[in-house]
Each structure stands twice: as structure tokens, then as C-alpha cells.
Amino acid sequence: MLILTSAAEVTAISKEARHAGKRVGFVPTMGALHQGHLSLVRTARAQADVVITSIFVNPMQFGPTEDFSKYPRDAEKDSAMLAAEKCDYIFLPSVEEMYPPGATTWVNVEGLSEKLDGRSRPGHFRGVTTIVAKLFNIVQPDFAFFGQKDAAQVAIINKMVRDLNFDVRIVVCPIVRESDGLAMSSRNAYLNPDQRKQALVLYRALMRVQTLADRGESNSARLKVAGEQVMAEEAAVKPDYFEIVNRDTLDPVADISGGALVAVAAYVGSTRLIDNIVLTGKGTAAEPR
Numbered sequence: 679m680l681i682l683t684s685a686a687e688v689t690a691i692s693k694e695a696r697h698a699g700k701r702v703g704f705v706p707t708m709g710a711l712h713q714g715h716l717s718l719v720r721t722a723r724a725q726a727d728v729v730i731t732s733i734f735v736n737p738m739q740f741g742p743t744e745d746f747s748k749y750p751r752d753a754e755k756d757s758a759m760l761a762a763e764k765c766d767y768i769f770l771p772s773v774e775e776m777y778p779p780g781a782t783t784w785v786n787v788e789g790l791s792e793k794l795d796g797r798s799r800p801g802h803f804r805g806v807t808t809i810v811a812k813l814f815n816i817v818q819p820d821f822a823f824f825g826q827k828d829a830a831q832v833a834i835i836n837k838m839v840r841d842l843n844f845d846v847r848i849v850v851c852p853i854v855r856e857s858d859g860l861a862m863s864s865r866n867a868y869l870n871p872d873q874r875k876q877a878l879v880l881y882r883a884l885m886r887v888q889t890l891a892d893r894g895e896s897n898s899a900r901l902k903v904a905g906e907q908v909m910a911e912e913a914a915v916k917p918d919y920f921e922i923v924n925r926d927t928l929d930p931v932a933d934i935s936g937g938a939l940v941a942v943a944a945y946v947g948s949t950r951l952i953d954n955i956v957l958t959g960k961g962t963a964a965e966p967r
Contacts, residue, residue: 679761681768685776685816688730688769692818700727704819704846706810709733710750710864711759714854718823719763721851730817731760732769734776739805750867769817776812785811787834787841793928794830794941795952798918806831807838814844822846827853827861829939829954833928853953859885861953868949872914877946879912880953883920887940891957896933898922901940909944918943918950925956935959 682688692702703726705718722729740746791803854862859881883905909917925939934957941954
């Protein structure tokens with residue numbers, strides 16, 4: 679496994695691989711890796727001949743009051759984990775490498791970037807789509823692998839890829855959870871033991887909606903109320919949103935007959951966590967696309 683810091687090096691390696699008929703798989707991350715990230719790398723390893731993982735904490739997707747400076751970073755540990763998964767290359771660029779002096783160009787997916795997390799974090803998704811577009815141009819992958827936990831991000835990146843004709847297939851991989859259901863997240867490291875228990879309310883709320891949908895309830899308003907009632911049982915957790923939306927447009931749906939994304943975000947202490955499930959028209963959970 680090689681660690682690369684230059685965008686030009688990564689582009690050259692990818693071009694050489696594709697010229698040789700090899701398929702390039704790309705996993706973009708911000709580091710602080712856990713089993714959720716590694717599941718993406720394993721899927722990439724199974725589907726591609728060459729696997730490139732980027733580690734870059736992108737300052738442009740953090741708001742002025744958010745946790746950019748304290749976001750967990752451990753490049754040595756991350757590198758060891760990726761080596762164990764037989765990742766071929768790590769792209770570990772500096773901020774200056776990704777944003778040269780004088781850079782003023784942004785990529786913004788209007789109409790989607792202001793929904794769900796974008797409503798709570800203005801400018802967040804503009805930072806995400808800008809860096810992902812840059813990484814796609816640098817790596818030039820055949821496949822790019824993302825986690826379903828970031829469901830709004832997935833919808834926005836899919837739209838960007840379609841709108842801008844990126845020649846890359848987006849592969850969405852299932853949420854990886856702890857044994858008690860908590861969705862794995864780099865930000866879980868911020869939680870103290872009490873907060874760790876409190877955070878389980880997000881999963882319980884989603885499972886309540888899942889249970890009701892499985893029993894035949896299709897009215898989104900009733901399902902949303904049921905989920906919010908579960909969230910209210912944990913007074914220390916402050917909900918940001920609990921929404922039932924179309925998984926592609928992120929617009930609210932009146933019922934789940936055509937399928938739906940059930941998404942939740944909440945603050946546990948000062949830590950903002952997100953989670954979701956995808957329902958089919960019959961209520962049962964759907965596989966990521």
C-alpha cells in the first residue's frame with residue numbers, strides 16, 4: 679500500500695490502471711475510520727481491481743461553530759486499518775493541495791442541498807459536493823463507494839453525477855451498526871458512557887416506524903408522530919429533525935406506498951448524530967442502491 683499526497687500522482691496512477699484495463703474503486707473518507715468505512719473498502723476490494731481511499735477532513739463542509747478543529751484525526755491508525763483491508767493507495771492530501779490559493783469555484787446542487795442536514799447546516803453540502811467533484815476529477819474512478827448512513831449526501835451526490843455527467847458509478851453500501859443498533863460514526867467517539875446510551879433513542883425511533891410500517895401503516899404523518907414520540911422519551915437528546923421523505927428528491931411524502939426514507943438527526947450533548955432507514959412500498963426495509 680502506498681500513501682500519496684499529490685493529486686497529480688493519484689491521477690497518473692489511476693490513468694495507468696485504467697489504461698491496463700483495470701477497474702478503479704474509490705472510497706472517500708474524512709478518516710477516523712471504523713467498521714462502517716472498512717465495509718466500503720471491502721466492497722470496493724470485491725468489485726474493483728485497484729482500490730484508492732482518500733483521507734481528507736474537508737474544512738469547506740464545516741460551519742463556523744462546528745467541530746472542524748476537534749474532528750478526530752489519526753492518520754497512522756487509519757493507514758494500518760486500510761493496509762489490513764488490502765487497500766492499494768491512500769490519498770492523504772493537505773488543505774493546500776485540495777484548495778490552491780485563490781480557488782473560488784464551488785459545486786452546488788440547488789434544490790437538494792438545502793434539505794434535511796442542509797437545512798440545519800447551511801453551506802454544508804456545497805462543501806461536500808465541491809470536494810467530491812474535485813476528488814472524482816483527481817481519482818477518475820470507475821466506482822465510488824458511499825455509506826447509506828449519509829442518505830441526504832447520497833441523494834445529492836447522485837444528482838451531481840447525473841447533472842455533470844461524471845463517468846462514475848455510485849455504489850451505496852448498508853449502514854454498519856454496533857451490536858445494540860447504534861449507527862457507526864466517527865463522532866461516536868465524542869460520546870461519554872451516558873450519552874452513548876442516550877444515543878440509542880435514534881435507532882429505537884426508527885425501529886418503531888419500521889414496526890408500524892411492517893404492520894401495514896402507510897400514513898407518513900402517523901409514522902412521523904410515532905417516531906417523534908420515541909425521541910421524546912430521551913429528554914437529554916435534542917432532535918434536529920425526524921422526516922419521512924422521497925429518497926431521491928428528499929421531499930416529504932404523504933405515505934410510504936411508493937417507498938420512503940425515514941431520516942433522523944439529533945444532538946446528544948454537543949454531538950450531532952444522524953441515522954435512517956429506507957422503507958419499500960410494503961414497509962419493509964430496502965437494500966441500498
